[in-house]
Amino acid sequence: MTARRVRTRIAPSPTGEPHIGNMYAALFCKAFAEEHNGQFILRIEDTDRTRYVPGAVQMLHDALTWLHLEPDEGPLTGGPFAPYTQSERLPLYHQLAEQLVTSGHGYYCFCTPERLAQLRAGQEARHEPSHYDRVCIRLSSEEVQERLRGGVPHTVRLHIPHEGSVTFDDKIRGTVTFDAHTLTDHILLKSDGYPTSHLAIPADDHLMEISHVIRAEEWLSSVPYYVLLYQAFGWQLPVFAHLPVLRNADRSKMSKRKNNTSVTWYRNQGFLPEAIVNFLALLGWSHPEGKEIFSFTEFRHLLTLERIVKSGPIFDTKKLEWMNGVYIRQLSVAELAERVQPFLETTTIERSYLERILPLVQERLRMLSEVSTALEPFVRDPDPTALPFATAIKRVPLPELRQGLELATAALEQLTTPDAGQFEERIRTLAAKLGWKAGDLFMGLRVAITGSSASPPLFAFCEAIGWGRALHRLHAGIDALPTR
Ligand code: GLU
Numbered sequence: 001m002t003a004r005r006v007r008t009r010i011a012p013s014p015t016g017e018p019h020i021g022n023m024y025a026a027l028f029c030k031a032f033a034e035e036h037n038g039q040f041i042l043r044i045e046d047t048d049r050t051r052y053v054p055g056a057v058q059m060l061h062d063a064l065t066w067l068h069l070e071p072d073e074g075p076l077t078g079g080p081f082a083p084y085t086q087s088e089r090l091p092l093y094h095q096l097a098e099q100l101v102t103s104g105h106g107y108y109c110f111c112t113p114e115r116l117a118q119l120r121a122g123q124e125a126r127h128e129p130s131h132y133d134r135v136c137i138r139l140s141s142e143e144v145q146e147r148l149r150g151g152v153p154h155t156v157r158l159h160i161p162h163e164g165s166v167t168f169d170d171k172i173r174g175t176v177t178f179d180a181h182t183l184t185d186h187i188l189l190k191s192d193g194y195p196t197s198h199l200a201i202p203a204d205d206h207l208m209e210i211s212h213v214i215r216a217e218e219w220l221s222s223v224p225y226y227v228l229l230y231q232a233f234g235w236q237l238p239v240f241a242h243l244p245v246l247r248n249a250d251r252s253k254m255s256k257r258k259n260n261t262s263v264t265w266y267r268n269q270g271f272l273p274e275a276i277v278n279f280l281a282l283l284g285w286s287h288p289e290g291k292e293i294f295s296f297t298e299f300r301h302l303l304t305l306e307r308i309v310k311s312g313p314i315f316d317t318k319k320l321e322w323m324n325g326v327y328i329r330q331l332s333v334a335e336l337a338e339r340v341q342p343f344l345e346t347t348t349i350e351r352s353y354l355e356r357i358l359p360l361v362q363e364r365l366r367m368l369s370e371v372s373t374a375l376e377p378f379v380r381d382p383d384p385t386a387l388p389f390a391t392a393i394k395r396v397p398l399p400e401l402r403q404g405l406e407l408a409t410a411a412l413e414q415l416t417t418p419d420a421g422q423f424e425e426r427i428r429t430l431a432a433k434l435g436w437k438a439g440d441l442f443m444g445l446r447v448a449i450t451g452s453s454a455s456p457p458l459f460a461f462c463e464a465i466g467w468g469r470a471l472h473r474l475h476a477g478i479d480a481l482p483t484r
Helices: 020-035 056-066 090-103 113-125 141-149 197-207 217-233 263-269 273-281 296-302 317-330 333-343 351-362 368-379 398-413 420-434 438-450 458-465 467-480
Strands: 007-010 039-042 106-109 155-158 165-170 174-179 187-189 212-216 239-243
Touching: 007 020, 007 212, 020 039, 020 056, 020 212, 020 239, 020 263, 020 273, 020 296, 039 056, 056 263, 090 106, 090 155, 090 187, 090 197, 090 217, 106 141, 155 217, 165 217, 165 239, 174 217, 187 197, 197 217, 212 217, 217 239, 263 368, 273 296, 273 317, 333 351, 333 368, 351 368, 351 458, 368 458, 398 420, 398 438, 398 467, 420 438, 420 458, 438 458, 438 467, 458 467
Parallel strands: 007 039, 212 239
Antiparallel strands: 106 155, 155 187, 165 174
16 A cells, blocks of 8 residues: 555535534544645535535635635635536546446446335335345346436446455544445435435545545444445545544534534634634544643644544533633733624724723633623613612612712712722721621622623723713712612
């Protein structure tokens, strides 16, 4: 076997929103190819025309680009092995199917869909695995020619050996063996002239010189068919590495019903691409030093296929949120200001003000989409009649709270250029004089000034919105409190 240049690919079907599972495979393919100075290819498997969704190829490409996993070759990028879309490669598959028939590794099948449905129903009733009964392999070549000439609809099937086994190596799963009698003479070319994946995948992997087929475990059972096909053509097998299937929290296969699987959804929620990439890298693979936070570059330097586990990792959205928060905190204020732009729905916030207030909420953001709500208190005065004094402060009756806040306001108004130390000291002294816990007085101020009991540090908040505005809010809050 000759060593080849590294070429990897993902081969998604354009059937809707770009799936996070495809991006997971793309990450491993891209990292592996890039680390070995190879190429990563996007190939579109659109041979099932009934499931084709217009626009899906563009969305796939955009999702890859957003995650910085751009393909080196693909339908929108071009490349030396174009076309990269299977529906544009039909003559190639026809030619290969004919070659297989000629060499005896394939045969024409004229069975009607009705006959096949009947066959399947019978097998199901007898609890037999469904398989084709090979009636058409027994047709004489004259009969075959006659039917072909007569335009009888037909398919081409792979001729599976009747006994023995098919064995291949998988970098993640080790040696995998399938008994030949568990395989069926799969259709390679359908009667509509389109290939099935059992022909198109191995054919294109060969023709596009793919060296490593890194993809999801759910495709493992189709490999014996590829192996037989590769043998029939005398082609060199690629290296196989079947990634563990991503799972929902209940360990079922990750699905739309239990998890968000669309990349667009994660993007719209304000997940950072670098956090998603880091998170996906940790699914089924672990950093040799046990690190949880690392860049794509670090990942690709350390990635070996042998380090990937077999069993399905759980896609834990809470962990992704945590990780996203870590990445948000690592951003410079200018960078964060840039990234939150699409999420600032309400008022436009002046850039310099935005950069002043963002550090105060950065710590608590888990997703960029939370930014509007987090910044709300900085841009809009709270409704004084809706302030949560009563729920936030249990120990002080509201009329007393009013008096305390009036005194606090007076004390603060005396400060010409307040600093954090003075502010704190004044409030503490006053609380002691009133016989209150200082926390209650701070909470009263916090509720009046920010509109909420959970907010960024109070002094910094007042500085950010300006002391004049803070005092104005304080007066409005006090006016809303009962006098008795
Ligand atoms: N077409 C398959 C998919 O939609 C990919 C099969 C492969 O990677 O070989 O995921």
